[in-house]
Amino acid sequence: MDYNKFEDRISRWIENDMDVRERREFEKFLSTNPQYQTKVNEVRNTISMMNKAPSIKVSSTFDQKLNQRISSLSIDKKSRKSFFGFSSQNFAYLTLALGAIFILTSFLLQTNSSYIFADQDIEDSKMISPSDSLESKEELEDMKDIDVLNNIDGSFVNDQQ
């Protein structure tokens, strides 16, 4: 075993992560090169220091901050509670928009219907005018007759009066 191989195996030997053959080979190397025992001890000492090292503690405000963040998350979640898949705010906007559309549509429909009825009246008047015109023609003819009579005999009107 050379030095590099020895160094590669230090942790495995310390942690007892070797098979029997490897362990024997490693320990044989150590016994024939006692100067390297120091190296093993240094690594073991460093591991032990790290294992015992005091841990850093979170600050005293950690829990308070975390609770505040969670509360704001919950509030945000509540405000984002959905109505038919919309947030309450968006749902309000949507309701207003739909209301406006409804009013506008009803207004347009009403206006349109009055136009339609007006058109209908015109159509109706157009439809009845021929018969009316027939009657008025007769009346006109009567009037013409009266005029004619007036023209022929100017005393006719006077007589009638």
Place this chain on the structure above:
Amino acid sequence: MNQNLQTLSAESSKMDNPFKLTDEKLIARFQDGDINAYNELVDRYKDRLLNFVFRYFNNREQAEDVVQDTMIKLYTHASYYKNIAKFSTWIFTIAKNNALTELRKNKRKQTDSMWTNDGKPIDIELKDESLEQTVYNKIAVEELNKYLDEIPENFRIAVVLRDFQELSYEEISKILEIPIGTIKSRINRGRIQLSEKMKHFKEQ
């Protein structure tokens, strides 16, 4: 009597024997809506995650922000945890990813590892020991942190997970998404480099 009743109600509002529950059972409870289980998980992991994330930034405030983000992710994404991996592996992976994202955003700050941004000393948990021992250990820990910061990041993170967090090689391999053989090699290299720098310190 009243006091006893208050104590009893306070006790009963807590989770029944949370210490007996594994992390995996706690996350399962939280997935079912038990907020006490979440609080227990936060208590178990906040310091561990801080000690891990701290090695990426060497800045306590930034590290704590990352731990907060990790805990928020635990709160909002608990349903993503599937009981096929250990909870610790999952939460450390989230913390690592958050730390890497944060690192990409900011350049790593070089600050004294034992001091906060405000110049206050970092609180460290000291075990019962003599004053002499305490001083010696404080110096040793400062030295350890300083030298740990000097070794390559890929070695440092693996060493921290193994020797500070005491995770298994398998867990570290999953968290860092690197084959176990590579992890073992990095940890060994990292330890050797550290021990060379720490030669003058002998454990007391």
